[in-house]
Amino acid sequence: MxxxxxxxPLLRAAARFGTPLYLTSVGVLEDAAAELRDAFxxxxxxxxxxxxxxxxxxxxxxxxxxxxxxVVSRGEWASARRAGLxxxxxxxxxIGKDARDLRAAVRASADGRPLRWVAVESPEELDVLVAxxxxxxxxxxxxxxxxxxxxxxxxxxxxxxxxxAVGQRSSKFGMTExxxxxxxxxxxxxxxxxxxxxxLHVGSQLGAVDAWRDAVRRGLALLALxxxxxxxxxxxxxxxxxxxxxxxxxxxxxxxxxxxxxxLEALPDDRRPRRLAVEPGRFLVADAGWIVASxxxxxxxxxxxxxxxxxxxxxxxxxxxxxxxxxxxxxxTSMGAPVPPSVAVQPARVDGPVCESTDTFDVHxxxxxxxxxxxxxxxxxxYAASMAMAYNGRPRAPQVLLERDGALTLGRxxx
Numbered sequence: 001m002x003x004x005x006x007x008x009p010l011l012r013a014a015a016r017f018g019t020p021l022y023l024t025s026v027g028v029l030e031d032a033a034a035e036l037r038d039a040f041x042x043x044x045x046x047x048x049x050x051x052x053x054x055x056x057x058x059x060x061x062x063x064x065x066x067x068x069x070x071v072v073s074r075g076e077w078a079s080a081r082r083a084g085l086x087x088x089x090x091x092x093x094x095i096g097k098d099a100r101d102l103r104a105a106v107r108a109s110a111d112g113r114p115l116r117w118v119a120v121e122s123p124e125e126l127d128v129l130v131a132x133x134x135x136x137x138x139x140x141x142x143x144x145x146x147x148x149x150x151x152x153x154x155x156x157x158x159x160x161x162x163x164x165a166v167g168q169r170s171s172k173f174g175m176t177e178x179x180x181x182x183x184x185x186x187x188x189x190x191x192x193x194x195x196x197x198x199x200l201h202v203g204s205q206l207g208a209v210d211a212w213r214d215a216v217r218r219g220l221a222l223l224a225l226x227x228x229x230x231x232x233x234x235x236x237x238x239x240x241x242x243x244x245x246x247x248x249x250x251x252x253x254x255x256x257x258x259x260x261x262x263x264l265e266a267l268p269d270d271r272r273p274r275r276l277a278v279e280p281g282r283f284l285v286a287d288a289g290w291i292v293a294s295x296x297x298x299x300x301x302x303x304x305x306x307x308x309x310x311x312x313x314x315x316x317x318x319x320x321x322x323x324x325x326x327x328x329x330x331x332x333t334s335m336g337a338p339v340p341p342s343v344a345v346q347p348a349r350v351d352g353p354v355c356e357s358t359d360t361f362d363v364h365x366x367x368x369x370x371x372x373x374x375x376x377x378x379x380x381x382x383y384a385a386s387m388a389m390a391y392n393g394r395p396r397a398p399q400v401l402l403e404r405d406g407a408l409t410l411g412r413x414x415x
Contacts, residue, residue: 004330006023006025006290006376006402007332007338007376009023009402009406009408010023010290010292010332010374010376011332011333011374012408013292013400013402013408014292014294014332014374016408017398017400017408017410017414018398018414019292019293019294019311019312019374020291020292020293020294020310020311020312020316020397021291021292021397021398021399021400021414022055022289022290022291022316022380022384022385022397022398022399022400023289023290023291023292023400023401023402024053024055024058024285024288024289024381024399024400024401024402024411025288025289025402026061026288026401026402026403026404027402027404028287028288028381029058029061029062029065029284029285029288030061030065030404032283032284032285032287032288033062033065033066033067033284034065035252035253035254036067036253036278036280036283036284037066038254039252039253039254039256039257040253040257040276040278043275043276044276044277044278045068045116045275045276045277045278046066046067046068046277046278046279047067047068047069047070047089047091047277047278047279048062048063048067048068048069048070048279048280048281048284048285049070049240049279049280049281050069050070050071050072050076050079050080050281050386051072051076051094051281051383051386052281052282052284052285052286052381052382052383052386053281053285053289053381053382053383053384053385053386054075054076054079054385054386055079055385055386055399055411055412056079056080056082056083056411056412057083057399057401057409057411057412058285058381058385058399058401058411059079059080059083059085060083060084061401062284062285063083063084063085063089067284068085068089068090068091068116069083069085069089069090069091070090070091070093070279070281071090071091071092071093071094072092072093072094072095072096072097073094073096073097073101074100074101074104077090077092077104086113087108087113087114087115087116088113088114088115088116089116090115090116091115091116091117091118091119091149091237091277091279092105092115092117092118092119093118093119093151093199094119094121095121095172095173097118097121097125099128099132102118102125102128102129102132103132105118105129105146106129106132106133106136106138106146107136109133109136109138109143109144109145109146110136110137110138110143112144114144114146114147115146115147116147117147117148117149117196117235118146118147118148118149119148119149119150119151119199119237120148120149120150120151120183121151121173121174121175122175122179122183123175123179123182123183123186126148126150126183126187126193129146129148129193130187130191130192130193133145133146133192133193134191134192136192137192138192138193139191139192139193139194145191145192145193145194146192146193146194147193147194147196148193148194148195148196149195149196149197149198149199149235149237150175150180150183150184150195150197150198150199151173151174151175151198151199151200151201152174152175152177152180152198152199152200152218152219152222153169153171153173153174153175153176153200154174154200154202154214154215154218154219155168155169155176155218156168156202156211156212156214156215156218157211158202158203158206158211158212158241168203173201174200174201177218177222180198180222181222181225181226184226184230184233189230189231189232194232195230195232195233196232196233196234196235196275197223197227197233197234197235197236197237197273197275198219198222198223198226198235198236198237199237199239200215200216200219200237200238200239201239201240201241202215202239202241203241204240204241204243204281204282205241205243205244205282206241206242206243206251207243207250207251208251209251209255209256209259212238212241212256212259213259213263216238216259216260216263217263219236219238220236220263220264220267220273223236223271223273224267224268224271224272227271228271234273234274234275235273235274235275235276235277236273236275236276236277237276237277237278237279238260238276238277238278239278239279240278240279240280240281240282240283241280242256242280242282242283243282243283244282244283244286244287244379244382253280253283281382282382282383285381285382286379286380286381286382286383287378287379287381288381289379289380289381289382289384289385290376290377290378290380290381291312291316291317291376291377291380291384291397292312292332292374292375292376292377293310293311293312293316293374293375293376293377294310294311294371294372294373294374294375295308295309295310295311295369295370295371295372295373295374295375296309296310296311296353296371297309297371298369298370298371305347305348305349305363306346306347306348306349307348307349307350307351308348308349308350308351308366308369308375309351309352309353310350310351310352310353310361310375311353312352312353312377312397313351313352313353313354313359313361314352314354314356314358314359314389314391315352315354315388315389315390315391315392315394316352316384316385316388316394316397317352317361317377317380317384317387318383318384318387318388318389319383319384319387320360320361320362321356321358321359321360324362326361326362327361327377327378327379327380328364328377328378328379329350329361329364329366329375329376329377329378330364330366330375330376330378331366331367331369331373331374331375332373332374332375332376333373333374334367334368334369334373335367335368335369335370335373336370336372336373339367343367343368344367345365345366345367346365346366346367347363347364347365347366348363348364348365348366348369349362349363350362350363350364350366350375353392354391354392354394355392361377385397385399395414395415396412396414396415397414398410398411398412398413398414399411399412
């Protein structure tokens, strides 16, 4: 949905809540959840990766559409719980889990409220988890063990930005096949920690299915090999990475799902995973979100490019500074009035208000603008609010939900 189609709600949101603000369309969230469900129907376990957007109000809406939660820290875990997701619908992953995160997972099992699973990144992390779980008496009668998946580094070359290619061998994420099989072999079958399967994640914003298919093939083969000698090693999590873009320019979740059919059918029935999981983030929320910002300055100088400075910048949307990511920007008003249908546009470099020269959103075609005009930045439902920062002492922008009926709901207040 374009900002033009949403001009009315975006303007109303700015008038009511001020700028900068995040606006999320509940209708777009629901449509994305439905598309994912059609591609990966029950009994697939479908979870939303909170690192894409950890605002509890957004997570709660996705939970209402049938999505469980995938978290990478106690902070995201707390956000998921505030959104109403119980532990049994949550998985804990991420390379940055420290002893406090692992201790919290052990405590949840000891209290009879275990997470669905914990995905471990290395043999060292598994050793720490085992020590904590054993000390807590897990695995004893009446004490639920911690169930774990082991993250595989599939050693593929994903078709994406190098900074998003987490499935390549040089990535810091996951274990090699040798490391993974060794970690499982060292783990007793009935103990405080129970190995249940393999987790992998190839990368984000995947431009093709080839690397993903190769990674899944390797993961399934390893799962079948280990599962042949280990009871209950039956779970395979394919991660996420489904891209967003103009229809027809990027592969859909259904296109990825089709690659799975022959891979699963090639396995003997007793070697196929009994539980399959998928956990996208960006795909579910990116196109549902916009940032509404006000113009602060317009620099019109002879023999120099026009510069438009907004009240939203890298503190609200860090990805352009990190990856040179480009987000569409369109004007909602021009010279204090609604933008006419045939207004003339000219290139302008759009910068943010943070006192850093890298705080820029690139060049965009925009009409004449002055202070207090409004613009919308599209595709910001993912990795904007969750990566927001307080640098320069900036308050957190509010989160506004656009309901199906056009009503506006404040999901999180400013600052």
